[in-house]
Each structure stands twice: as structure tokens, then as C-alpha cells.
Amino acid sequence: MIGKLKGVIDALGDDTALLDVNGVCYEAHCSGRTLQALPSVGEAATLHIEMIVREDMIRLYGFATQGEKNWFKLLMTVQGVGSRVALAILSTLSPSDLSSAIALQDKAMVGRAPGVGPKLAQRLVLELKGKVPALGSIDAGTIGLQTALGEGVASGNVADAVSALVNLGYAQAQASGAVARVVAKEGEDVATEKLIRLGLRELSS
Structure with a gap:
């Protein structure tokens, strides 16, 4: 080999x-x-x-990198993900972005890759949950968010807030870190709109 x-x-x-x-x-x-x-x-x-x-x-x-190779092998363990789709995902998302998407259960982010429909994106985030940290490629912002949440899996409003901040042009690590600070102060049951607003305040401070 x-x-x-x-x-x-x-x-x-x-x-x-x-x-x-x-x-x-x-x-x-x-x-x-x-x-x-x-x-x-x-x-x-x-x-x-x-x-x-x-x-x-x-x-x-x-x-x-070895990290990207590890991701390729891990992605291929999910039913419906062949080599072509795995490469498409790795072309679209960095290992850090993938780690964050899985930790936050953000199927919309995974679904950005060509050839990944909603059902496959859902399967990816569900089946790979809990396997990502072992690869050692998760960013500090997501680690902070996992700590704030207590179990490392975000509810829909938290994931939506992070996605919204990323769509506004902030890096995944910045967005995760900002939302983590908000969740630590306010709790995770805050409405998405408020999370986004407070997250923007954190990013501008």
C-alpha cells in the first residue's frame, strides 16, 4: 500500500x-x-x-495534509458518500469547517458541497457526530461553543445563528466563538435573531 x-x-x-x-x-x-x-x-x-x-x-x-486524508476516509464510511462526493465536500469545506458543521449539526453547511442533497447532509451530520474530535481538526471557537452547550451538539437556533454569521462574512471560528460567548452568558434557549444580534455585538467589541 x-x-x-x-x-x-x-x-x-x-x-x-x-x-x-x-x-x-x-x-x-x-x-x-x-x-x-x-x-x-x-x-x-x-x-x-x-x-x-x-x-x-x-x-x-x-x-x-494527513488531516484531509483522515476526513476523506471518515466521509467514505457514510452510506451514499463515494470518493467523488468526499472530494467535493473537501473541496468546499476545510477540515475545520467540517468539524464545526458536524459539531453544530449544521446540515446546511455540509449541503453546500456539490452532490450533497438535504437527506445526505442530514445523514452525514448524524452519523459523524462524536467522531470528529478524534481527528484533532476542530477549531477553538467550536470547542468553546461545545463547552458552553455542555454536550457539543447545538440546538437549531444556535446552529442557525452561527450559519447566519458565517453568511455575513465572518470565519467559522469567529462565528462559533462569538455565539459561544453569548450562550455562556444568556443560555442556549435564546431566539435565533437575538443570538445573531448579540453575536454581532461580540464580534464588534
Whole structure:
């Protein structure tokens, strides 16, 4: 099995990278996020590899970080998520954003990825609940929100407030942190509109 490849970028495609390792070129399918992180053609690069072997093919999937590779493997454990959908999710959301979405049970955020409908998004956040922290990629803002909530799973109004702040242009970690501070002061049974308003006040202070 191939776990990691170190070589020189030979070519970059829309969803693949060709890595020259001592004269042997390996084609790896990559997320858009990994492709953006890779250096230019002719420069040295390292890819964390997940190799999938089936009767009719052997295919390599390459990732810029071990964390992204871990996410790929975890996503593929959910029924209805194949390699193409897993890469689409990883192209749309960073590991930190995914961690936050699962912790907050925010199916709308997961549903932003191409090929992920409402039912699949719901299945993803439900089946992966509790598995995310083990990957070590959850952001500080979400950890604070989990602490404020006591169990790490947000009710609908809290998740909606975080999503609203993210849609206003704030980073996921900032939004989660702001809502965490509000929940710690006011409790989690605050109306969504008030959570958003107080969250904005926290972000501007």
C-alpha cells in the first residue's frame, strides 16, 4: 500500500496531480483545496495517499495534509458518500469547517458541497457526530461553543445563528466563538435573531 509520495509535480489537472517520483509518475485524484495548496509544475511536493483497490481499477487519492486524508476516509464510511462526493465536500469545506458543521449539526453547511442533497447532509451530520474530535481538526471557537452547550451538539437556533454569521462574512471560528460567548452568558434557549444580534455585538467589541 502507498501511504505517502514525495516527488516533483509533473502536471496538474482539474482534479488530478501527476507526481514524478524518481522517474515514475503517479496520478492522484485530489480535492480542489489540495490542488490549490500544491506548488507549481517542476517543484517538489508531498502527497498523503489513500489507495483504493477494486477488481477493475487501482486509484490513488492525494491530500495536502494527513488531516484531509483522515476526513476523506471518515466521509467514505457514510452510506451514499463515494470518493467523488468526499472530494467535493473537501473541496468546499476545510477540515475545520467540517468539524464545526458536524459539531453544530449544521446540515446546511455540509449541503453546500456539490452532490450533497438535504437527506445526505442530514445523514452525514448524524452519523459523524462524536467522531470528529478524534481527528484533532476542530477549531477553538467550536470547542468553546461545545463547552458552553455542555454536550457539543447545538440546538437549531444556535446552529442557525452561527450559519447566519458565517453568511455575513465572518470565519467559522469567529462565528462559533462569538455565539459561544453569548450562550455562556444568556443560555442556549435564546431566539435565533437575538443570538445573531448579540453575536454581532461580540464580534464588534
